[in-house]
Amino acid sequence: MYPRWYWRAFALPGVLWLCLFVVVPTYALVAVATGRIDELFQPLPAWLPGTWNIGFLNKAFSGALPGGEYWATIRNTLVYVVAALALCWVIGYPVAYYIARHAGRTKSLLLVLLVLPFWVSYLMRMLAWVGLLSPDGYANQALQAVGIAHPPDWLAGQPLSVIAALAYGYIPFFILPLCAGLDRIDRSLLDAARDLGAAPVGVFLHVTLPLSRPSMLAGSALVALPMFGDFYTNDLISGASRTSMLGNQVNLYLLGGPQKNLGASLVIVLMAILLVAMAYYVYATARESTRAT
Amino acid sequence: MISWLRNPWGRPRFLVASTWLYMAWALVPVAIAIAFSFNNGRSRSVWQGFSTRWWWGDPNLSVFGNPTYTHALAHSLELALLDMAIAAPLGVTLALGLTRWRGPGSRAANLLMLFPLVTPELVMAVSLLLLFTQLAIVPFALVELGTAAQVIGQVTVSLPYVVVIVRSRLVSIGPEYEEAARDLGATSAQVLRTVLLPLLLPAILASTLVVFALSMDNFVVTQYLSADQSTMTIPMYLYGNTRGAGTPALNALASIMVFLTLLAVSLAFVTYRLALRWTKQPAASALRELTIPEA
Numbered sequence: 001m002y003p004r005w006y007w008r009a010f011a012l013p014g015v016l017w018l019c020l021f022v023v024v025p026t027y028a029l030v031a032v033a034t035g036r037i038d039e040l041f042q043p044l045p046a047w048l049p050g051t052w053n054i055g056f057l058n059k060a061f062s063g064a065l066p067g068g069e070y071w072a073t074i075r076n077t078l079v080y081v082v083a084a085l086a087l088c089w090v091i092g093y094p095v096a097y098y099i100a101r102h103a104g105r106t107k108s109l110l111l112v113l114l115v116l117p118f119w120v121s122y123l124m125r126m127l128a129w130v131g132l133l134s135p136d137g138y139a140n141q142a143l144q145a146v147g148i149a150h151p152p153d154w155l156a157g158q159p160l161s162v163i164a165a166l167a168y169g170y171i172p173f174f175i176l177p178l179c180a181g182l183d184r185i186d187r188s189l190l191d192a193a194r195d196l197g198a199a200p201v202g203v204f205l206h207v208t209l210p211l212s213r214p215s216m217l218a219g220s221a222l223v224a225l226p227m228f229g230d231f232y233t234n235d236l237i238s239g240a241s242r243t244s245m246l247g248n249q250v251n252l253y254l255l256g257g258p259q260k261n262l263g264a265s266l267v268i269v270l271m272a273i274l275l276v277a278m279a280y281y282v283y284a285t286a287r288e289s290t291r292a293t
Numbered sequence: 294m295i296s297w298l299r300n301p302w303g304r305p306r307f308l309v310a311s312t313w314l315y316m317a318w319a320l321v322p323v324a325i326a327i328a329f330s331f332n333n334g335r336s337r338s339v340w341q342g343f344s345t346r347w348w349w350g351d352p353n354l355s356v357f358g359n360p361t362y363t364h365a366l367a368h369s370l371e372l373a374l375l376d377m378a379i380a381a382p383l384g385v386t387l388a389l390g391l392t393r394w395r396g397p398g399s400r401a402a403n404l405l406m407l408f409p410l411v412t413p414e415l416v417m418a419v420s421l422l423l424l425f426t427q428l429a430i431v432p433f434a435l436v437e438l439g440t441a442a443q444v445i446g447q448v449t450v451s452l453p454y455v456v457v458i459v460r461s462r463l464v465s466i467g468p469e470y471e472e473a474a475r476d477l478g479a480t481s482a483q484v485l486r487t488v489l490l491p492l493l494l495p496a497i498l499a500s501t502l503v504v505f506a507l508s509m510d511n512f513v514v515t516q517y518l519s520a521d522q523s524t525m526t527i528p529m530y531l532y533g534n535t536r537g538a539g540t541p542a543l544n545a546l547a548s549i550m551v552f553l554t555l556l557a558v559s560l561a562f563v564t565y566r567l568a569l570r571w572t573k574q575p576a577a578s579a580l581r582e583l584t585i586p587e588a
Contacts, residue, residue: 002393002481011390011402014383014452018405020432021449025420032423045427095315098308110312117319119558121510123531124547128326130337130535131544137338138325155536172319229413232512236535247415254419255517267419274412 033057033264041258060265061272070249070266077245077273080163081227087167088174088223089216096175097208100182114179117172126236129165130155133237157240165237166227173226174219181215182208214288221281228274246270323551330356330544337541347542356545361530366549369526372440372515373508376447381501383448384455385493391456392463410453418517421446425518439520446514451507455500462496462568495568502561506554 031045034052038044046052063069099110117125132139133154143151154161185208193203231247241248246266253263330348334341352358391403409417424433425442436442474488490497512528519529527550534543 006481007390007393008398009390010386011394011399014387014390014456015402015405017383017449017452018402018408021421021424021445022405022408022417024428024433025417025424028424028428029416029420032427043423043427045423047428091311091315094308094311098305098312102305102308103312110316113316113320116555117323119506119510119554120323120551121512121528121531121547121554123510123512123528123535124326124551125323127531127535127544127547128322131326131329132322132338134338136336168318225411226413229415231415232532236532239536247413250415250419254422260423264419264423267416270413271416278411 029264029267032261033060033268035261037258037261043260043264056261056265057268060262060269064266064269070246070269073244073246073249074269076159076243077228077247080159080166080243080245081224083163084166084170084227085220085224087163088171088220091167092171092175092178092219093216096178096182100179111179114172114175118176122169123232123236125169126165126233129168130236133161155237155239157238157242159238159243161237162234162243165233166230169230169233170223170227173222177219177222178212178215181212181218185211214285217281217284217288221277224277225274228277229270246273326544327548327551330541330548332541332544335540337539337544347540347545354540354542356542356549359542361525362542362546364523365525365527365530365546368440368524369509369528369550372443372447372511372526373505375440375444376451376508377501377504379444380448380451380455380504381497384452384500384504385459385497387452388456388459388463389489392460406453406456409450410457414450414513417450418446418514421449421514422517437520438518439524442518442520443515443524443526446518447508447511450511450514451504454503454507458500458503458565459493459496462493466492495564499561499565499568502557502564505557506561509550509554509557 028045031047032043033056034054035043035045035056036053060070063071064074065071066075095114099107099114103110131137134140135153135155139154140151152158189207189211190203193207194200198206229247231245231251234243234245234248235251246269250263250266250270253259253266329337329340331343331345332341333344333346347355349355349357356362387406391399391406421442422438425436425438428434436445470488470492471484474484479487510528511526512532515526516529516532519525527546531543531547
């Protein structure tokens with residue numbers, strides 16, 4: 001009833017925009033990463049395939065391996081992301097579980113409170129912690145009050161602070177999908193398990209936990225993917241090069257100095273890491289859905 | 294916790310406690326940071342009494358007195374308005390197109406649309422920076438770093454949100470109203486104007502407000518595509534000064550941003566909820582759909 005071109009015409013401006021500002025920029029990234037540099041250390045992108053120079057990519061990828069120049073930042077990135085993700089699970093699961101199952105009349109209120117941090121600017125949330133963790137801030141005052149005379153400077157290159165800040169920053173992205181997933185679980189399955197004699201812990205371990213695995217995966221992906229490219233949390237909470245993550249190295253090359261080719265190559269390393277993470281996510285979700293049927 | 298493990302069907306005290314502790318952990322630091330914008334001294338970490346000197350009054354140091362702060366606020370608002378003006382129509386038409394157009398091209402376009410949503414913003418920011426600084430052909434050569442580039446970057450990262458919100462609404466409306474209008478003899482243009490757009494209006498308004506909030510909070514893309522001091526936004530200023538010896542005016546500036554964002558999102562929620570009420574969906578799904586777009 002509509003002509004064939006009708007809805008395509010609607011999609012056209014948006015698709016055109018995405019081609020211009022998603023596809024072409026990605027190509028520009030590859031062209032710079034595979035390009036050369038001129039005598040003023042400015043990048044000369046290789047716009048034509050075939051003129052590619054894989055020197056920078058080679059340096060970036062070999063530097064990312066253990067022992068390489070960028071291994072420390074890669075290792076920091078992996079360790080911090082995994083540790084922050086684990087924190088998100090430990091802190092987030094009970095919260096999501098309570099709100100989905102037991103909150104009762106307070107559920108709407110708790111949902112609003114849960115969503116609130118999403119829409120409080122990330123930088124404001126980091127600013128808040130910089131105030132609390134500064135040497136004369138409330139965190140150290142509390143520590144001194146319980147007898148620790150010389151608490152550390154939390155903002156001077158402490159990996160623990162960075163991990164906690166990452167978890168703090170991204171945890172809402174984990175709890176909300178998990179809460180929605182737990183909410184969707186059919187209650188009659190729980191009743192059935194109970195009627196068949198499962199102990200409460202058994203019901204949780206054999207019914208709730210397996211059924212919540214897809215939403216845990218989704219939440220973990222939502223948390224982990226942006227964390228891999230994070231550089232501002234580290235800049236604000238640590239500022240020291242010893243906690244530097246991959247994003248910080250990219251930031252340094254792109255905005256700081258004449259090493260844009262290498263910076264672009266490191267972004268491609270980042271994309272490769274994300275691709276592996278995404279591939280695992282897709283594989284795990286597929287495995288979950290075959291198990292469910 | 295032990296007693297709860299023994300009898301988990303009773304009142305889950307351990308869960309109650311951890312939930313409220315989490316809420317306190319998530320929200321109290323921000324409340325403290327807002328409170329510190331009313332500090333009477335220069336410190337952002339030690340309370341020295343109440344005053345509004347960092348908000349107004351002081352011609353140089355207060356947030357509404359110092360041109361650096363007011364300029365950052367003005368530029369943030371400018372970018373947000375431009376982002377809304379472009380991302381909303383572009384996203385609504387794209388949502389209509391992607392929902393109704395069937396074919397392999399549609400699936401590819403859908404994946405492309407989701408790309409900015411699943412990649413870290415750093416990837417988008419670096420790619421766009423290199424595009425505008427390295428590729429000397431029209432139209433990219435016409436875009437200079439600064440407002441134009443920042444708007445393009447922000448539109449690109451906020452577009453998926455508009456598409457996902459409008460599309461989920463479109464799917465829940467279903468094709469019946471349209472078919473009825475067609476049967477009664479309406480042309481395609483009339484169906485669009487008298488049926489689809491009015492039904493989509495709450496979702497369009499809500500997603501536009503979400504774009505405002507996203508733009509106000511956007512940092513990575515805006516920072517990478519900025520030119521100089523004149524294109525500084527509030528988040529950029531916070532990033533540059535949080536670790537420095539800034540005064541509580543910094544907290545006041547951040548509070549203004551938080552207030553504007555939350556205002557926009559609350560309005561979006563109210564609008565969207567009205568729409569859901571017509572189709573009898575619970576309020577909780579409005580919260581969820583506006584926060585994490587389900588792809």
